[in-house]
Amino acid sequence: MEKVTQIKSATLSDDLTQRLTAEVVEGVLPLGSKISEPELAKRYGVSRGPLREALVKLEALGLITRTANVGARVIELNIEDLLDTYTLREAMEGMAARLAAELISEQEVAELYTLLDDHQAHLDSNKDEHYASQYGNEDFHLRIIQASQNKKLIRVLTQDLYATIRMYRRYTADSRPDPRQALREHKAILDAIANREGDLAELLMRRHISRAATLLKKAMLHDSISQGNSGQP
């Protein structure tokens, strides 16, 4: 018998961390909004103890800022932080691509080619480019990162930076990188990895991410960012 509806984590604090992370990323908690501990505790039906532990974790993830005796606020997005984040990503995922070229198995390479073929098919047939672009892109990058076999690298990229990156993508959802262009770049990266050309793989991955950053920057300059509202005033 499976429980799917109610994902019960081992501890309330972990549970809250997941939920709050989702709420921040999805915009339920608007950008820059104040976080009231009594209010959140009542909303989730828990005491402030585990809630505060969750907030400490959210702060470590860079999703909120906390000030002593004042409280917590959801972070605000700005171009500077966006570019900083993507530069960091460029360095780390570039290294991940290099390591992947050295360490990936032939089977994983084959799976990645299949993944890109599926992605291509989606783009050719389907009109729903949004889905293919979003999840196909994410999946490809995550697999490269995993293939690096570097636990620290994997942790920083998939735990610490992941939520932040998703936030920026969400708030710049309108103008997104051309999925066909992205796919071409993915193929080039994968070719380099398959050929065990670490230098080239790193170079291509860096360019790929740098290009994405440039596009996101343009998107942020057009859309004024500071309009994430879903909660009650």
Next chain:
Amino acid sequence: MEKVTQIKSATLSDDLTQRLTAEVVEGVLPLGSKISEPELAKRYGVSRGPLREALVKLEALGLITRTANVGARVIELNIEDLLDTYTLREAMEGMAARLAAELISEQEVAELYTLLDDHQAHLDSNKDEHYASQYGNEDFHLRIIQASQNKKLIRVLTQDLYATIRMYRRYTADSRPDPRQALREHKAILDAIANREGDLAELLMRRHISRAATLLKKAMLHDSISQGNSGQP
């Protein structure tokens, strides 16, 4: 009037975080040892609430591991994690050196040359190579990181990874990189930065860190690491 003896942080949790971080890095809390919440709370004269918040932060820093309903343990060091950490450092400090070459001011360059001159003088005159090697090295790297002006990069390197790196250095204190060799490499890196050669600066910084990692690896293979003891059994 200044208070220096008693550094009183705004909140007990922050205070505890600093103290516990120091205890882990300095080996007061031995590697792999269990952390008892009641015992620590009594030792510091605080309740378990702020202590637990501090432990959450320590976990985010990668200094301890926590398991639900079981408790917290100080991490253990191993060669795999050491190499992973230094590979990550290589990618990030390499990028920092590249950015520094683009963004650093002439005055900062001059200060860095002065720093290296001081370091050189220490090595020529003084027998206390340990000090010069340790702090001179740290200072140089920190300044390059700061010169990158990338807040995210600075945060990960100086907050998240710093404690871990210091731990590895402490437990492999015996055989440490040749300080004269390190100084030569620092000078080469600084020359590249001063000449605004970002590519070269990144390359040299990467080699420099990679070399340090190789030496630390050898040190760990000789010294058996698992002998960090200072507390009571």
Next chain:
DNA sequence: TCAAGCTAAATTGTCGACAATTCGACTTAG
């Protein structure tokens, strides 16, 4: 009219106690 000071309400930080789970020692059956 505006700035400074004061008061009260609300929020954050901290504490001690209770509930739930784990771990160890002991017992007991095979």
Next chain:
DNA sequence: CTAAGTCGAATTGTCGACAATTTAGCTTGA
């Protein structure tokens, strides 16, 4: 003698309440 089971002590997770600080509004004086 070993292995499974049981019971109790200890530890972790959670809660509600109190203390300390901040914040907002009001008052007061220049």
